[in-house]
Amino acid sequence: MTTHAVNVSNLAPTTTEDHLRDFFTFCGKIVAIDLHNTEPKTAVVHFEKPSAAKTALMLNGGTLDGAQLTVTSDTTHHDEEHEEPAAGDHIEQEHKPRAGIVAEYLAKGYTLSDSILERAIKMDTEKGISQRFLAYFNSLDKTIGSKALGENQTVSAKVQSAVSAATQQAKAVDEQKGITKSATEYYSKALASPWGQKVRQFYTTTSKQVLDIHEEARRIADQQKASGTAPAPAAPTAPGSAGAGITGGPATTDPTAPATTVV
Structure with missing residues (x-):
């Protein structure tokens, strides 16, 4: 099977294959990692796409x-062409906006420079x-809206006050049918929250700024804190559904704090 590789150098002596996998899994499905314990330590990460x-x-x-x-x-490496609409309720990392991916990195606690955010x-x-x-995202919007507001309703079509009311209704439905247990993905929770409008706007527009990414990182971190889980990449599920931390991995930094610019 053909893989798509990147070379990683200037690794810390303490970095392990697991650390590399946890770091790069935000990018997409990893096929293999070749870690060379030389001096300095290097690695080759092979991706599926x-x-x-x-x-x-x-x-x-x-x-x-x-x-x-x-x-x-x-x-x-090029982005895949001729993408087909999603058939199910799962979205792969490869199909998320890059700004959303770097927001997930920041929410997890990794340090990325503002130049990387600008690149995204x-x-x-x-x-x-x-x-x-x-x-x-549109499918999620309609699915959650139907559960909280009624058939053929969407959350994004409502004004903020209605979104807040919908959230309370969703919680009531949740308690009756246990929806949260089966729909634990970050996007589902985010879209059904009072700030769901902002989340949807962030993920479905390209007119973003670096501060928008920091704000989204804070939303992700707060969402995970409220749900009692740690932010994690969507491999194989959506962010926030797995992974409670990495030994020697991300720094415990404020995801909204400005990073040092890389020249």
Whole structure:
């Protein structure tokens, strides 16, 4: 099977294969990791899809275990073409906006420079938001709206006051039918919350700024804190559904704090 690889250098001596997997799994499905315990330590991360490798290259200059990573590739990786709408209630990391992915990194506690955030915004602006992601989000919007507001209703179509009322209704339905137990994905919870309008706007537009990403990171972190779980990448499920932390992994930093710019 063809894989799409990136080279990672300037690794910290304490970095393990598990640390690398936890870090790069936000980009997409990892097929294999070749860790070379040389001096200095290096690695090659193989992804299933080229878009995941492209996202990984965006993270050049990111921090793992206190070391500023150098991420390069011997080839050029492109986003997949001819994406089909999602058929189910799962969205892969590869089909999320890059700005959303870096927000997940910050919420997890990793340190990324503002230059990386700007890189993510630029990539979203150039590529646009994938049709698969839009189809997924719109489907969620309608599904949650139907449960909370009634048949054929959407959360995003309501004004903020109605969204707040819908949230209370959703909680009541939740208690009766246990929806949260079966719909634990971050996006589901976010869209049904009082600030669901902001979340939807963030993930479905490309006119973002660095501060918007920091704000989204805070929302993700607060959402996970409220639900009692730690933010995590969607591999194989959506962010926040698994992973309680990494030994030697992300720093315990404020996801809304400005990062040091990488030159």
